[in-house]
C-alpha cells in the first residue's frame with residue numbers, strides 16, 4: 065500500500081495529512097477536557113458510523129446538526145493537520161475522533177475523566193474496505209494487487225501502523241471505567257442494543273423515541289443519503305467520487321469475496337501468532 069509517508073515514533077503517517085508537529089501536538093500538547101468523548105478506531109473499522117451515532121446521542125436523537133455539519137467537521141481527527149482550526153467550532157461535550165495507537169494518544173487523557181469509545185472490526189473486512197478506499201483517496205498511489213496489499217497490512221506497512229498492535233495496545237485499557245469497546249459486527253447485529261449500551265456508558269438518558277431516532281438516522285441507508293455524512297461534499301481532489309463511494313457496502317464478511325482460500329489460511333495463521341498473547345476472543349474469529 066503505497067503512500068507518501070514519514071515515521072513518527074515507529075508508526076507510519078501520511079504526508080499532507082499529518083506532520084511531526086500535528087502529532088506532537090496531539091500527543092503532548094492537546095488539552096483533554098473531562099467531558100470529552102473520544103471515538104477511537106483503526107481506520108475502516110466504523111469510525112464514521114460511530115461519529116453519527118455519538119452525535120445523535122449527544123443531541124438526543126435530533127438530526128439538525130447531523131444534517132448541516134459535514135461528518136469530518138462534527139468530530140474531527142485531532143492528530144491531523146487542520147484540527148486546530150476545526151477545534152474552535154466544537155461544542156461541549158466534544159466528540160473527537162482519532163486513529164492513533166494507544167502509545168501515541170494524548171498524555172493529558174490519562175489524567176482526565178474523559179471517555180474513549182473504541183470500535184474494532186474483523187481485520188479481514190478492514191483490509192477489504194481499505195483496499196477499496198485506496199482507489200479513491202488522493203494520498204494513495206495506484207492500487208496494487210490484493211496480494212501485495214494484504215502483505216503490507218500484515219507487516220504493518222499501513223497508515224497508522226499495524227492493526228494487530230493497535231488492538232493489543234488499546235485492549236490494555238479494557239478494564240478501565242473510562243474505556244468502552246465494541247465491534248462493528250455488534251453494531252450491525254444489534255444496533256439498538258448497542259446504542260442503549262453506549263448511552264449507559266455516556267450517562268445519557270434517552271427515551272425510546274430518541275433511541276429509535278439515533279438508530280434510524282445512523283443506519284447505512286440514512287447515512288448514504290445524508291450528504292453531510294456520505295463524504296460527497298469532500299472535494300474531488302481529495303476523494304475521487306468517480307471511482308467509488310466512501311459508504312461502500314457497509315456489511316460484514318465481504319472478505320469472502322476477496323480472499324483466496326490460501327490467503328485466508330495464511331491470514332488466520334498470522335492472526336493466531338500475532339494475537340496469541342492477548343487473552344481475548346472476538347466474534348469474527350468464529351466466522
Ligand code: PPS
Pocket residue numbers: 105106107108109110111112113189192193194196282283284285287310311312313314315318
Ligand atoms: S475511515 O476512513 O477510517 O474513517 O473509515 P471508517 O468510517 O472507519 O470505515 C468505513 C467503513 O464503514 C462503513 N460504514 C458503515 N457500515 C454500516 N453502517 C453504517 N452506518 C456505516 N457507516 C460507514 C463504510 O461503508 C466502510 O466500510 P465498507 O466495507 O468499505 O463499506
